[in-house]
Amino acid sequence: MNKRLNQFRWLRTGLMAAALGASVAACVPVALVGGAVAGGTLLMSADRRSGDTQTADSTIEAGAHEAIVKLLPGRGHVNVNSYYRKVLITGEVPTAQDKQTVETAVRALPGVQSVLSDLAVMPDSSALQRSNDGLVTSKVRARLVGTNGVPAGGIKTFTERGTTYIMGRLTADEAART
Numbered sequence: 001m002n003k004r005l006n007q008f009r010w011l012r013t014g015l016m017a018a019a020l021g022a023s024v025a026a027c028v029p030v031a032l033v034g035g036a037v038a039g040g041t042l043l044m045s046a047d048r049r050s051g052d053t054q055t056a057d058s059t060i061e062a063g064a065h066e067a068i069v070k071l072l073p074g075r076g077h078v079n080v081n082s083y084y085r086k087v088l089i090t091g092e093v094p095t096a097q098d099k100q101t102v103e104t105a106v107r108a109l110p111g112v113q114s115v116l117s118d119l120a121v122m123p124d125s126s127a128l129q130r131s132n133d134g135l136v137t138s139k140v141r142a143r144l145v146g147t148n149g150v151p152a153g154g155i156k157t158f159t160e161r162g163t164t165y166i167m168g169r170l171t172a173d174e175a176a177r178t
Contacts, residue, residue, distance in 0.1 A: 048154040048169050049084065056111045057082040064089075067105045072098055077124040080106060083156055083167035085113040090160040092120050118160070125161055133159035140164050150174050 047054060064080035064087070072078070076093040087106055093099050103117050125133075136159045144152035155168030170178070 048151065053084060056085055060085065060087060060109055060111055063109045064106045067109070068102055071101050071105060076102075078102055078119065079158070079160060081156055081158060081165070081167060082112075084169065085111055086167070087112055087115045088165060088167065089115065089117040089119050090158075090165070092122050092124050092161075094121070094123075096121050118163070118165075120161070129161065133162070136162075136164055140166070144178065147177055150177050 049057070060082040061080050064082075068076075068078050068080070072093065076091065076098060078089065078091040078093065081088045081090075087109075089102060089106055093102060099117070099119050099121055102119060103115065106112065107115050137157055140157050140159070141152065144150055144155055144157065150170070151174070155166055155170075157164065157166050159165070
């Protein structure tokens with residue numbers, strides 16, 4: 001439990017309060033609200049990652065999804081998000097062995113620098129839960145887009161089982177505005 005607490009502490013404080021040039025990846029409770037979200041083209045143009053880093057992150061995500069489909073055919077609900085080659089695994093799997101298998105496969109992918117797993121051993125989330133998660137994600141993104149001086153396009157936001165995850169890169173001033 002202490003290791004897990006330290007992982008989330010790393011995710012929340014170590015990266016959110018990072019100085020200029022440090023990575024930000026935070027797990028925050030569902031508390032942010034807002035309105036609509038900007039289009040993908042606008043968000044992509046504001047991404048601070050280099051083209052190579054964006055490609056590496058996309059390659060990691062695609063490789064992880066492919067591996068998971070092969071490892072758990074028709075079982076589980078697993079999401080993989082990579083930002084600056086740091087990977088967060090969320091979702092649900094039926095057994096502890098499935099969880100370990102997924103985590104091991106993702107860690108083994110080329111280019112992965114670190115992995116944090118918030119994968120739960122439980123039945124798949126319901127369609128209603130996923131719909132609610134999508135609504136929360138939209139509200140958080142809208143709030144970030146509406147925050148002056150915060151490059152919302154350079155931040156990945158998603159919600160899983162009521163927990164909103166924010167991955168990105170901010171300066172200390174930008175982090176203070178969020």
